[in-house]
Amino acid sequence: MAGESLQVGSITLAAPADSAIPDAAVPAAAGAIALTVTDPVGNGFPVVAGPVPGQFLVHFTPVPNTAYALSGTMYGVPVTARAVVPASFAMLIPAADTIRIADGSATLATLRIPYEFQSLGAAGFAYRVIAGGALELAAPLRSPRGEIVVAREPQLRRLAVLAYDDAAAGWLVSGTPRSNVAGAFGCFGAALLVRRYVDAP
Amino acid sequence: MIPRARVLLISTGLALGFASSGRAQNYLTITARTPDGLPLAEAVVMTAPSGLTTRTDRLGRARFADLARPATVIVLYVGFVPDTLTANQGDTAIVAVLLPRAPTLADLTVFSGEDLLTPSMTGQWVMPRQVLEELPVAVEPDPLRALSLVPSVSFSSPLSARPLLRGYDADESVVRLDGHEMTSPYHIARAFSGIPTDALDRATVSSAAADPATGGTLAGSVDLFGRGPSGDAGVHGGIAASPVSLTAWHAGNAAIPVFAALRLGFLEKFSGLLKESIPYRFHDAYVHSHLTLPAAMALELTGYSAGDRVGATAGQGMNWTNDLAGARLRVADRPAYTVDIGGSTSRFSMTGRSLPIRGSLVDLTNQVNRAGLSATMDLGARRRYRIGAGLTVRGARTGISKLSGDDAFPPNESARLVEYQAFVDGSASLCRVTIEGGARLDASAHARALQPRVRVAAPLGRSLTGSVSYTRASRLFHVLSDPQPEPQLLFPQFWLTAGAGGTPVPVVDHVSASIDWETARWRVSSSAYASRGRGIGELRPEADATTGAGAFRFGDSRTAGVELRVTRATGGGSPPLFAVTYVLSWSDRRFESGRWRPWQLDRRHLVRLQLSKAARERWLFFATGEYQSGQPLTRVADVVHTDMPPVDASDQPGTGRFAYHYAEENSSRSAGTLRFDVGAQLRMRGPGRSRLSLRASVINAGFGPVAPQAPVPAGDLPFLTPAERQFGVPYKRAFSLPAIPTITARLEF
Numbered sequence: 001m002a003g004e005s006l007q008v009g010s011i012t013l014a015a016p017a018d019s020a021i022p023d024a025a026v027p028a029a030a031g032a033i034a035l036t037v038t039d040p041v042g043n044g045f046p047v048v049a050g051p052v053p054g055q056f057l058v059h060f061t062p063v064p065n066t067a068y069a070l071s072g073t074m075y076g077v078p079v080t081a082r083a084v085v086p087a088s089f090a091m092l093i094p095a096a097d098t099i100r101i102a103d104g105s106a107t108l109a110t111l112r113i114p115y116e117f118q119s120l121g122a123a124g125f126a127y128r129v130i131a132g133g134a135l136e137l138a139a140p141l142r143s144p145r146g147e148i149v150v151a152r153e154p155q156l157r158r159l160a161v162l163a164y165d166d167a168a169a170g171w172l173v174s175g176t177p178r179s180n181v182a183g184a185f186g187c188f189g190a191a192l193l194v195r196r197y198v199d200a201p
Numbered sequence: 202m203i204p205r206a207r208v209l210l211i212s213t214g215l216a217l218g219f220a221s222s223g224r225a226q227n228y229l230t231i232t233a234r235t236p237d238g239l240p241l242a243e244a245v246v247m248t249a250p251s252g253l254t255t256r257t258d259r260l261g262r263a264r265f266a267d268l269a270r271p272a273t274v275i276v277l278y279v280g281f282v283p284d285t286l287t288a289n290q291g292d293t294a295i296v297a298v299l300l301p302r303a304p305t306l307a308d309l310t311v312f313s314g315e316d317l318l319t320p321s322m323t324g325q326w327v328m329p330r331q332v333l334e335e336l337p338v339a340v341e342p343d344p345l346r347a348l349s350l351v352p353s354v355s356f357s358s359p360l361s362a363r364p365l366l367r368g369y370d371a372d373e374s375v376v377r378l379d380g381h382e383m384t385s386p387y388h389i390a391r392a393f394s395g396i397p398t399d400a401l402d403r404a405t406v407s408s409a410a411a412d413p414a415t416g417g418t419l420a421g422s423v424d425l426f427g428r429g430p431s432g433d434a435g436v437h438g439g440i441a442a443s444p445v446s447l448t449a450w451h452a453g454n455a456a457i458p459v460f461a462a463l464r465l466g467f468l469e470k471f472s473g474l475l476k477e478s479i480p481y482r483f484h485d486a487y488v489h490s491h492l493t494l495p496a497a498m499a500l501e502l503t504g505y506s507a508g509d510r511v512g513a514t515a516g517q518g519m520n521w522t523n524d525l526a527g528a529r530l531r532v533a534d535r536p537a538y539t540v541d542i543g544g545s546t547s548r549f550s551m552t553g554r555s556l557p558i559r560g561s562l563v564d565l566t567n568q569v570n571r572a573g574l575s576a577t578m579d580l581g582a583r584r585r586y587r588i589g590a591g592l593t594v595r596g597a598r599t600g601i602s603k604l605s606g607d608d609a610f611p612p613n614e615s616a617r618l619v620e621y622q623a624f625v626d627g628s629a630s631l632c633r634v635t636i637e638g639g640a641r642l643d644a645s646a647h648a649r650a651l652q653p654r655v656r657v658a659a660p661l662g663r664s665l666t667g668s669v670s671y672t673r674a675s676r677l678f679h680v681l682s683d684p685q686p687e688p689q690l691l692f693p694q695f696w697l698t699a700g701a702g703g704t705p706v707p708v709v710d711h712v713s714a715s716i717d718w719e720t721a722r723w724r725v726s727s728s729a730y731a732s733r734g735r736g737i738g739e740l741r742p743e744a745d746a747t748t749g750a751g752a753f754r755f756g757d758s759r760t761a762g763v764e765l766r767v768t769r770a771t772g773g774g775s776p777p778l779f780a781v782t783y784v785l786s787w788s789d790r791r792f793e794s795g796r797w798r799p800w801q802l803d804r805r806h807l808v809r810l811q812l813s814k815a816a817r818e819r820w821l822f823f824a825t826g827e828y829q830s831g832q833p834l835t836r837v838a839d840v841v842h843t844d845m846p847p848v849d850a851s852d853q854p855g856t857g858r859f860a861y862h863y864a865e866e867n868s869s870r871s872a873g874t875l876r877f878d879v880g881a882q883l884r885m886r887g888p889g890r891s892r893l894s895l896r897a898s899v900i901n902a903g904f905g906p907v908a909p910q911a912p913v914p915a916g917d918l919p920f921l922t923p924a925e926r927q928f929g930v931p932y933k934r935a936f937s938l939p940a941i942p943t944i945t946a947r948l949e950f
Contacts, residue, residue: 008846014839021926025842160848177860
């Protein structure tokens with residue numbers, strides 16, 4: 001996530017399709033993961049286990065329009081991948097930092113928020129509504145302009161709009177995820193983020 | 202007695218043939234027509250004792266040169282009583298008037314006469330409208346779906362009207378209306394033909410493009426011929442109603458020689474069946490006219506217009522319009538030669554919103570314009586030599602707006618392609634062996650494709666005929682679309698210029714051999730075929746997880762198969778008529794992986810049973826059954842969790858979703874499909890020549906499985922019970938088709 005100093009990812013084990021499908025993903029063992037992210041000038045940033053099983057962290061701040069490489073091993077298998085952070089992403093509408101009822105069309109239960117953005121180098125878009133640190137809603141955006149519908153709630157919520165690179169779009173937006181990781185089936189992708197707040201009691 | 206000039210042609214080619222046409226010859230012209238004066242095109246004309254055979258042209262005429270007299274001439278046409286005439290010394294022209302009779306399914310291979318004339322001899326399957334109607338219908342009669350009478354034709358499901366010819370997609374064949382190339386001859390969803398059965402006189406199918414005049418195809422051809430302007434059997438108008446449409450048609454008279462048909466469709470009522478709550482309307486109109494001009498010139502005019510609209514649901518929708526105007530003029534009609542010129546223009550426009558293509562969603566606009574001129578000259582009798590040339594301007598304007606996804610699409614394109622066509626062919630008879638050979642050249646600024654074609658047919662005995670053929674088929678454009686979107690109404694479709702921008706020119710070589718056998722009660726048609734193609738394109742399927750790959754892919758094709766159709770002949774006492782078809786086939790493709798894999802719609806075994814039984818002259822009962830072995834299936838290898846990570850450390854771990862990692866493409870097989878359809882028709886006569894037909898039919902009367910299996914959508918996995926998931930990813934039919942009862946009514950007057 002460009003601009004963020006902490007990168008968060010997850011590594012889970014695939015379930016064979018001809019055996020029982022678990023309710024949730026099985027997290028990868030932290031000791032089996034030895035990965036490094038390398039920036040264009042050769043600086044390496046180790047991937048370390050996070051506080052939640054299956055979650056892994058990297059401490060570095062990606063820069064837009066820059067390529068990064070992933071290398072190392074997972075369960076002893078060499079893996080490599082490459083991602084290019086999208087060049088730019090600008091939210092034109094809504095322009096203000098906080099979205100209020102007057103910025104959209106509201107009913108008693110919902111608020112429809114017109115949006116429009118511009119991007120360069122992005123292949124897919126999505127938004128998330130986060131309330132109190134918990135994800136309330138996540139959905140892809142199919143067009144650079146349209147409407148986002150959120151529920152009206154008293155609390156102030158965060159709206160995160162993301163512009164994915166090819167790899168992340170192929171993994172998160174496509175019906176069938178596309179892997180850009182050699183040696184494993186997964187995604188090493190990048191995104192640009194625009195934040196807004198939703199104040200729609 | 203074989204004329205010397207004809208024998209020489211075989212060894213010395215066309216040049217000598219042209220020279221020989223200058224010799225004074227004795228011609229006999231046979232005109233085949235209905236009692237109402239309608240010309241019967243493609244009627245079979247045979248002579249005895251010489252055993253020569255030919256077909257009538259679009260004006261219902263055929264010619265023989267140097268025919269020994271007296272001679273017996275037999276004219277055959279499906280749905281009509283054969284006419285036998287005698288040509289005496291000095292006769293130069295005779296007219297055969299064929300009386301109509303109710304054709305049956307068995308007529309497809311039954312020609313009463315001295316010789317057996319089946320597809321191996323004529324190279325085509327000819328189906329009059331009455332035969333096309335003699336099938337149980339889903340919702341309403343459909344001329345393209347009725348092509349299932351032909352062994353070479355299959356369909357992806359009962360919801361598709363797209364005829365697949367010998368392992369090639371419908372978009373890789375050409376469909377023509379009155380000889381004019383049609384663009385996407387369907388209504389939206391491609392579940393219905395773009396023209397109603399009531400507007401047609403007949404349909405013909407060529408399993409491979411053996412005729413050098415046939416272009417625009419990589420496989421075979423389907424020709425739809427509209428009804429004539431003078432009606433038939435004294436009937437000049439009609440109204441037909443089905444659950445989703447109303448069709449009206451009217452034929453003129455000698456003063457106003459125009460046939461016109463109009464159909465209005467309201468598919469909203471069909472939505473419940475498709476489990477799609479989509480407002481869907483369509484219409485089509487067809488006009489056909491024959492005009493006799495001074496100086497023995499004859500003009501045939503064709504007009505066609507159709508429009509569809511599927512309303513927006515969840516931001517999705519599709520509209521299209523399809524228009525065609527064509528004309529053919531015989532400018533010279535001499536005993537020794539004829540000259541025809543023709544022209545047509547068509548415009549197809551499509552707008553799709555949020556169409557799914559593999560992992561992407563696109564807004565798509567397509568406009569395909571086509572204008573063409575052609576000229577053909579037939580030299581000598583029995584079409585011994587023919588030369589033709591044409592010029593086509595094909596313009597395709599494609600606008601692609603990718604809404605999401607990582608697939609690579611070509612840039613918006615506005616291409617105008619000028620294509621030049623030329624062909625030459627000749628036929629000759631040696632003893633009773635008919636040899637047809639020729640070549641076709643398609644050329645543009647980007648590419649050219651020379652396509653040699655040859656066919657040899659011969660009676661092998663009193664009741665046995667055989668033929669072998671080699672055909673190269675190519676075209677200078679690609680039409681790529683989802684071959685099996687059903688039950689979805691919406692689908693993407695692309696037109697690409699071949700030979701430009703790295704897009705290969707598709708070329709397919711076909712070989713086939715046919716043997717037909719007849720006994721007093723049975724007719725057997727059998728064929729074996731194979732093909733090998735290169736430059737074949739298709740839309741990359743959803744299961745292909747290649748990142749950043751183009752939306753299209755190009756590679757090789759190969760097909761092979763054996764077709765067998767056994768028909769019980771018409772006999773006295775109106776016995777039940779039935780035909781059994783069995784097809785064993787292979788159709789493979791090879792793309793980037795370098796390995797041959799089954800084509801998505803490949804079926805190994807196909808068995809069809811068709812029955813009809815007339816009772817008391819007013820009733821007709823019919824039934825069909827079809828079993829197809831399963832089509833290829835791409836199995837799920839692993840279930841993965843595509844976590845959506847939190848945007849920063851202050852968020853809880855992101856939510857995820859189940860998704861599939863697929864095994865090798867088409868490496869497994871779905872279970873087969875089975876359906877059984879039944880129907881009955883009651884014919885009643887009214888005042889004057891009016892008649893009323895009431896038809897009731899039930900499609901899939903046995904509630905059989907008609908769709909291929911597919912893994913349940915990955916998004917549905919969390920909603921399955923643990924018991925449903927305990928053995929892994931469940932596979933279900935892509936859709937279920939209940940028994941569909943249909944009642945249609947037709948009033949003709």
